[in-house]
Amino acid sequence: MVGAGIAGTTTAHELALDGHEVVVFERRSTVAEVASFATGPLVAPGWTADWLGDQRRLRLPWATQGAGMRLPRLPPASEWPWLWQWSQAGRTERQTPAQQLVHRAVRYSQQRRQDIGAEYELDHDRSEGMLVLWRDDREADLAQAALNSLREADVAFKVLSAEQARALEPALHPETTLHGAVELQGEAVANCREFALLIRSESQRLGARFEFDTLVRSIAPQVDGRVELTLTPAGPEAESRNERFDAVVLCAGALCPPLLRPLGLRLPLRTVHGHTLSAAVREPLDAPLSAVLDARSGVSISRLGQRVRVAGGHYFGEPPAVPSKQALTLLYKVLADWFPGAMRLGGPKGSIQEWQAVRAAMPDGLPLLGATRQAGVWLNLGHETAGWAMACGNARVLADRLRGREPDIDLGGFAPQRLGL
Numbered sequence: 001m002v003g004a005g006i007a008g009t010t011t012a013h014e015l016a017l018d019g020h021e022v023v024v025f026e027r028r029s030t031v032a033e034v035a036s037f038a039t040g041p042l043v044a045p046g047w048t049a050d051w052l053g054d055q056r057r058l059r060l061p062w063a064t065q066g067a068g069m070r071l072p073r074l075p076p077a078s079e080w081p082w083l084w085q086w087s088q089a090g091r092t093e094r095q096t097p098a099q100q101l102v103h104r105a106v107r108y109s110q111q112r113r114q115d116i117g118a119e120y121e122l123d124h125d126r127s128e129g130m131l132v133l134w135r136d137d138r139e140a141d142l143a144q145a146a147l148n149s150l151r152e153a154d155v156a157f158k159v160l161s162a163e164q165a166r167a168l169e170p171a172l173h174p175e176t177t178l179h180g181a182v183e184l185q186g187e188a189v190a191n192c193r194e195f196a197l198l199i200r201s202e203s204q205r206l207g208a209r210f211e212f213d214t215l216v217r218s219i220a221p222q223v224d225g226r227v228e229l230t231l232t233p234a235g236p237e238a239e240s241r242n243e244r245f246d247a248v249v250l251c252a253g254a255l256c257p258p259l260l261r262p263l264g265l266r267l268p269l270r271t272v273h274g275h276t277l278s279a280a281v282r283e284p285l286d287a288p289l290s291a292v293l294d295a296r297s298g299v300s301i302s303r304l305g306q307r308v309r310v311a312g313g314h315y316f317g318e319p320p321a322v323p324s325k326q327a328l329t330l331l332y333k334v335l336a337d338w339f340p341g342a343m344r345l346g347g348p349k350g351s352i353q354e355w356q357a358v359r360a361a362m363p364d365g366l367p368l369l370g371a372t373r374q375a376g377v378w379l380n381l382g383h384e385t386a387g388w389a390m391a392c393g394n395a396r397v398l399a400d401r402l403r404g405r406e407p408d409i410d411l412g413g414f415a416p417q418r419l420g421l
């Protein structure tokens, strides 16, 4: 396997559970160091819904407001066909089946994650239930399409009045107008990195081997159907070596395209970056009990044990060297709107973690999960907004397919074949 983010660690676990000999190669020195590090913790079925119908709108550099994909600068002409396809995939009439597939995948994953947690008695930060907040009646009206989509996918939710929402999250700022909310049920918040560390230990106990500081340079299919990986360990003296395997599963996130291009598999993958803020709870009475998602901005505020995490932003392309002030300002503003006293913002330098990372995105907004047309080469990547929420279920489905078993859930819509891969 290539990559030990949340997709790689959960897949390694399912494969080891099925009795495969698993080796995971990771170029970093431990698990969950890239997109899965300080990511948003939302895992509730339904949280990915297009709450105001503007999730797939393209926002030009000079636009100051609104959700959707922001273009920090005008992209070259060569990028417009991809962007056009991405924005069209969200059109209401086409959005429904794809959104519902994601809702089902997230729900299946929620169940799988809970089963794994109970089986191994995993102890990580998590909480039940979350609220999607509407600031005015227009937002409530716009959300009706998303609610219909949840109904059709059998996702449990409740529409709440402002009073009912404030009763569930008593620290919501009384001075910010709240029209109402949607409550999403079941496990809604979970710490991705903690889970990755725990599941790595369980996978190792089942016999999986993790080789860190090892870059997979290339993949070469062999005539006997096996695949040969060229591996380069870190260090000035280190020499590359080749190893052969029955199959390779690529969980390398945004870094997959160069590994697949020489095999004739051209991934239409683009990067979309976003940000999080994390800091210690200043005063528990002023902090969220679980999580809220501000429908207008798409920014979430979650409680992770003794910390609060604010997550959001959808910016096309690679991030700048340091997180942009403008992007972080939005997160601080939404935090101040809903939970002004929640985070310890002052204090010793470095007490606030400002983080940015890229999401790997496909033009139709769905991940790539399963075998490619190249024998022995499998994919689990391109999850864009919900790689953590889908991780445990997608890993189980991939493992079932690899051993020729019919999965519990039909995620055929995620198959790489749909993009000719």
Ligand SMILES: Cc1cc2nc3c(=O)[nH]c(=O)nc-3n(C[C@H](O)[C@H](O)[C@H](O)COP(=O)(O)OP(=O)(O)OC[C@H]3O[C@@H](n4cnc5c(N)ncnc54)[C@H](O)[C@@H]3O)c2cc1C
Pocket (backbone or CB within 6 Å): 002, 003, 004, 005, 006, 007, 008, 025, 026, 027, 028, 031, 032, 033, 034, 035, 036, 037, 039, 040, 041, 042, 043, 214, 215, 216, 217, 251, 252, 253, 254, 255, 256, 259, 273, 274, 275, 276, 311, 312, 313, 356, 357, 358, 359, 380, 381, 382, 383, 384, 385, 386, 387, 388, 389, 390
């Ligand atoms: C701001 C933000 C907020 C988010 N909020 C949420 C949320 O609330 N809920 C949710 O479900 N999702 C959320 N996501 C998305 C989620 O973080 C990602 O979908 C998920 O972490 C992707 O996991 P991954 O394992 O595919 O990728 P990664 O975690 O990036 O792992 C890929 C790994 O592959 C390794 N690798 C790459 N190439 C090679 C190579 N050649 N050799 C060896 N190793 C290699 C990398 O080092 C890396 O460790 C958010 C993302 C962002 C940026």
